[in-house]
Amino acid sequence: MNVLIVHESMFGNTRQIASAIAEGVRAGTTPGGEVRVVHVDDAPTAIGDDVDLLLVGGPTHGLSMTRPQTREDATSKGAAPxxxxxxxxxxxxxxxxxxxxxxxxxxxxxxxxxxxAANAAAKALRHRGFDGAERGETFWVEGVAGPVLEGELERAREWGATLATRVSHGVA
Structure with missing residues (x-):
């Protein structure tokens, strides 16, 4: 199974979660597939036919997905542009x-x-034409800059393994 995880991360918290999800997916699948974690800045705009599952994640800013203004505000607080x-x-x-x-x-x-951001992204993806888009999980951080709350990386790994099982059984 080939999985592409596209994420946006300014303080590194969502990147940590995406990496933990990838670990879980790898643990939950049979060998031979590829799990790629790609920052949104480097993400492809065409998803290859070899991708069996697309995961999309980002931080919640201003009650939704980030916008240029919220990213600028985060950068002023020490986030990576x-x-x-x-x-x-x-x-x-x-x-x-x-x-x-x-x-x-x-x-x-x-x-x-x-x-x-997960709810808004799922809705936007469905509107864009990804009819199989669904809202997944929220992972918690402490404060704007983090860190990821204790136990959340393990929960992300478990969720990744569950997703891998669902897709390999055609339930996704």
Missing amino acids: AREGVREWIAEVTPRRGLPVVTFDTRVHVKLLPGS
Whole structure:
């Protein structure tokens, strides 16, 4: 099984989660497949036919996917600058009907705070033509810059293994 994980990460938290998900996917599949983790700045705008599962993740900024203004604000707080975010990538990527796509996000753990980059990304991907797009998991970070909360990397690994099992059994 070949999996492409496209992520946006400015403080490194979402990158850590994407890498942990990749570890879980690798552990949950039979040998021979490829699991690639790619930052959105370097992500392809055409998803090859060899990709069996696409995962898309990013941080929740301002209750949704990042925007140029929220990325600029994050950069002023010490984040690594990015050329674009998941929002812009989704607007450019060529849709592939029938491809299982699952989104994920990172968020500050604040009780009853609404909004989710994963939810917004899944909706945008479906609107773009990825009919198999669904909202996945939220992973929690402490504060804007992180770190990832204790136990979240393990939970990401477990989720990745579960996704691998679902796709290999044709349930995705």
